[in-house]
Amino acid sequence: MKTNFKKIATDGVITQNPTLKLVLGTCPTLALTTMAMNGIYMGLAVTFVLICSNVLISLLRKLIPSQVRIPAFVLIIATFVTLVRLLLDKLLPDAYEVLGLYLPLIVVNCIILARAESFASKNGVIASATDGLFMGIGFTLALTLMGAFREILGAGAVFGITLWNFQIGFFSSSAGSFFTYALFIAIFSLVSSTISKSKRKKLSRLNGENLTAEV
Amino acid sequence: MAQFIMIIVSAMFINNFVVVQFLGICPFLGVSKDFKSALGMGLAVTFVMTLTCLITYPIYTLILVPLNIEYMEIIIFIFVIASLVQMIEMALKRFSPTLYNAMGIYLPLITTNCAVLGVAELVIDTKQIAGLIGIATGSMNIGFAVLYGLFAGLGFTLAIVLMSGLREKVARLPINKHLKGFPIAMIVACFIAMAFYVFALI
Numbered sequence: 009m010k011t012n013f014k015k016i017a018t019d020g021v022i023t024q025n026p027t028l029k030l031v032l033g034t035c036p037t038l039a040l041t042t043m044a045m046n047g048i049y050m051g052l053a054v055t056f057v058l059i060c061s062n063v064l065i066s067l068l069r070k071l072i073p074s075q076v077r078i079p080a081f082v083l084i085i086a087t088f089v090t091l092v093r094l095l096l097d098k099l100l101p102d103a104y105e106v107l108g109l110y111l112p113l114i115v116v117n118c119i120i121l122a123r124a125e126s127f128a129s130k131n132g133v134i135a136s137a138t139d140g141l142f143m144g145i146g147f148t149l150a151l152t153l154m155g156a157f158r159e160i161l162g163a164g165a166v167f168g169i170t171l172w173n174f175q176i177g178f179f180s181s182s183a184g185s186f187f188t189y190a191l192f193i194a195i196f197s198l199v200s201s202t203i204s205k206s207k208r209k210k211l212s213r214l215n216g217e218n219l220t221a222e223v
Numbered sequence: 224m225a226q227f228i229m230i231i232v233s234a235m236f237i238n239n240f241v242v243v244q245f246l247g248i249c250p251f252l253g254v255s256k257d258f259k260s261a262l263g264m265g266l267a268v269t270f271v272m273t274l275t276c277l278i279t280y281p282i283y284t285l286i287l288v289p290l291n292i293e294y295m296e297i298i299i300f301i302f303v304i305a306s307l308v309q310m311i312e313m314a315l316k317r318f319s320p321t322l323y324n325a326m327g328i329y330l331p332l333i334t335t336n337c338a339v340l341g342v343a344e345l346v347i348d349t350k351q352i353a354g355l356i357g358i359a360t361g362s363m364n365i366g367f368a369v370l371y372g373l374f375a376g377l378g379f380t381l382a383i384v385l386m387s388g389l390r391e392k393v394a395r396l397p398i399n400k401h402l403k404g405f406p407i408a409m410i411v412a413c414f415i416a417m418a419f420y421v422f423a424l425i
Contacts, residue, residue: 035337039245086298112297116337183416190409197401
């Protein structure tokens with residue numbers, strides 16, 4: 009079976025975006041999007057754990073009995089999260105400080121367990137690693153964009169660089185966090201449905217079909 | 224006594240787990256469509272959070288710290304929580320079928336609830352927890368840990384029950400199809416968060 013890498017990539021970043029489409033891993037998303045930089049830190053940590061756990065689970069998928077697969081997955085994920093925590097503490101103390109409580113909580117981040125269950129336990133090593141990478145990129149992009157949006161409006165800055173002296177406190181509060189997330193999901197859904205509609209239109213025109221019949 | 228009130232107010236309101244610290248958002252959005260299931264989920268989570276604090280706090284202070292293997296905390300905590308949830312489920316099934324029927328279906332979901340692992344991690348972070356409940360860093364003990372777990376859980380219950388009440392009303396309104404589901408739930412959560420923001424001003 010040939011692996012369709014292009015599909016894995018577009019699935020991870022756009023069509024099955026873990027944050028905006030599947031709405032998984034909401035806790036760190038809401039808590040850490042006050043600044044764009046936090047999104048990158050969290051995204052990198054999650055991507056690392058995703059790739060490692062996907063690879064290991066995919067390697068062991070024929071050895072793990074299906075009755076105990078969930079505890080086994082959680083144990084594998086917890087090991088890699090511990091590793092990331094120790095690495096960040098040494099290499100990037102800033103990131104360690106910012107992520108704080110949310111770093112150990114990557115263990116219970118639904119994205120990682122969901123990918124382990126629905127992808128890595130059914131696919132080969134290379135496909136699983138690619139899936140981990142692009143799901144991670146999708147998560148990082150969504151978090152960074154939301155972080156930038158909230159940082160620009162809430163603190164008048166982006167990536168810590170001050171843009172202007174205009175701030176709306178609402179966007180840096182916890183209420184603004186829920187609001188921003190809601191806004192991003194709604195816009196994402198609007199854009200993707202518009203795009204798929206126009207694609208369908210083009211397709212039906214190419215096929216010479218009656219448009220009204222389809223609608 | 225003042226200490227006791229401080230813990231209640233801090234854990235339930237000022238640092239509410241759901242709307243201020245963003246822990247346990249998945250059940251908050253997923254199991255809040257009607258009042259009854261929201262209450263069941265909230266109480267089940269409270270129960271597990273309290274027991275988790277009771278077990279993980281001594282494990283950390285009496286075993287991991289003396290042996291200098293603090294870095295094992297994540298693996299051990301998740302293992303404790305998973306087995307605890309499993310045992311509670313078996314015990315309920317055996318001894319209290321009524322309670323099992325009310326809480327049973329939520330129990331497996333609790334293992335991956337970040338509120339539970341979150342509270343276990345929070346109570347061992349002496350500096351942060353002492354700041355949150357206003358005690359001296361050295362005087363943290365298991366009593367405070369368990370109380371904090373209990374009231375943080377009740378705070379979770381409060382938020383999820385409020386959410387379910389509002390969502391039952393909102394479900395009757397005509398809503399744009401792109402806002403249906405998660406986005407509208409988060410906008411409702413946004414208003415709850417604003418209400419809780421008032422407590423931070425005390």
